[in-house]
Structures are given as structure tokens and as C-alpha cells.
Amino acid sequence: MHTYFFHGLQSSPQSPKAQFLRNTSPDLVVPDFSKLPQDLEAWVAHARESVTEPGFIVGSSFGGLTALVLADRFPDLVLGYVLCAPALHWPHHPVRCVPNYNYLIRGTQDDIVPYACCAEFAVKFRVPFQEVSDDHRLGKPESLILIAEMLAQIRWEYTRDARWA
Numbered sequence: 001m002h003t004y005f006f007h008g009l010q011s012s013p014q015s016p017k018a019q020f021l022r023n024t025s026p027d028l029v030v031p032d033f034s035k036l037p038q039d040l041e042a043w044v045a046h047a048r049e050s051v052t053e054p055g056f057i058v059g060s061s062f063g064g065l066t067a068l069v070l071a072d073r074f075p076d077l078v079l080g081y082v083l084c085a086p087a088l089h090w091p092h093h094p095v096r097c098v099p100n101y102n103y104l105i106r107g108t109q110d111d112i113v114p115y116a117c118c119a120e121f122a123v124k125f126r127v128p129f130q131e132v133s134d135d136h137r138l139g140k141p142e143s144l145i146l147i148a149e150m151l152a153q154i155r156w157e158y159t160r161d162a163r164w165a
Contacts (some may be wrong), residue, residue, distance in 0.1 A: 001079065002055035003151065005030045006047060006063030009038060010020075015059060016139050017084070017147070024148040029055075033063065040092055044069050051077050056101075056158075058151055060084040061112070061136065065092060071099055080154040082147055083127075084138050085110050088117035098125045100161075101154035105132035105147060 003025040006137050012018075013030040022028050031050035036042045042068040051057075051070065054077050059067030064086025071078035072095050080101025104127045106118045113136065122129035134143045 001027075001154075002051075002053055003155075004026050004047075004055055004057045004067075005042075006052055006057060006059040006066050007033060008061030008063050011060065011063075015060075017058075017137075017144065020144045021058060021148065021151075025151065033066075038062070040065065040069065040090065043071070044100065048077075048114075053077075054079050056151060056155055057081040058147060059083065059086060060138070062090065065090055068092075068095060068098070071141065072096055074119045075099070079158050082150045082154065084147060085113045085136050086118070086121075087113060088121050089114055095125070098127060101158050102127050103150040103154065104129045105138065105143070106131050107136060107138055107143070108132065109134065110136040112136045 005021050005028055007015050012034045013032050013075055014046045018030050033043055036046060047066050047070045056079055057067040060119045064083040080099045083104045085106045104118055104122050108131050132143050
């Protein structure tokens with residue numbers, strides 16, 4: 001099982017979040033979306049090409065929305081995800097389902113993704129939602145550590161449940 005990181009529109013595979021996750025997840029695959037247009041379908045197509053085997057996704061901002069749509073369209077590929085300030089305010093197709101193993105995190109000083117979008121999504125799909133004292137980038141050390149802990153938790157839960165299946 002791989003772990004994938006989908007960065008946001010104003011980011012790249014060299015972002016601090018990607019670098020931090022590389023240190024905590026040696027199997028991390030980070031597709032480069034930076035040269036793509038701001039088009040969700042192009043991002044989802046690139047994500048589908050990049051996800052070569054089922055795994056877990058950490059998706060940030062537009063990358064979080066991409067992870068969400070990918071999971072909805074290809075549920076067998078996405079075992080779980082951590083959505084970091086996902087661009088839920090961006091127009092997209094209605095989501096029908098989410099993986100069983102997931103988290104949603106948002107900074108209280110996020111001036112891009114509205115709180116209501118995240119809160120409504122979390123309630124509708126029963127996704128654990130946590131706000132932290134950070135901005136949209138979620139780049140503070142404590143936020144990065146929490147993201148890594150959330151990822152470790154969903155991996156552990158999946159492995160535990162797979163053993164009993």
C-alpha cells in the first residue's frame with residue numbers, strides 16, 4: 001500500500017507538507033499537479049494515472065478536493081484519506097460516499113476554505129473533523145505532526161480491520 005500526497009493549486013511536490021510527510025511515510029508518492037490548469041477534471045485524471053495501487057491519500061486544498069472526487073469515482077483505489085483544508089467550496093459533482101478511514105483538518109485562520117463547508121461535509125459523511133490554530137497552509141509544526149498522526153491512525157485502523165475481515 002502506498003501513501004499519496006496531493007498538493008494544492010499554489011503548491012508543489014517540494015512543499016513543506018510534502019517534505020514533512022516524506023520523512024514520516026517512506027512510501028510516499030507525490031504527483032506533480034503544478035503544471036496543470038485549475039480544472040478539477042484534469043487533476044482527477046492526473047491523480048488516477050498517478051495512483052498505481054490502492055492506498056491512502058493526504059490531500060491539501062485543491063488536492064484534497066481531488067482526493068475526494070477520486071475516492072468517490074474509484075473507491076477501490078482509495079483506502080482512506082486525510083483532507084487538509086479541502087477546497088469544498090469549489091464547484092464539483094455531488095459526492096456519494098467516502099472511505100471508512102478518514103479525517104478532515106482545517107486551520108482556524110483559514111481565509112480560503114469556509115468553516116461551514118468543512119463542518120457540513122463532516123456531519124453529512126461522519127468524517128472526524130478537527131480545527132487547529134493555523135492558516136490555510138497548515139504548515140505549523142503542530143499541524144504537520146497532527147496530519148502525520150491522522151495518517152498513521154487511518155492506516156492502523158485499516159490494517160486492524162483487514163485482519164478481522
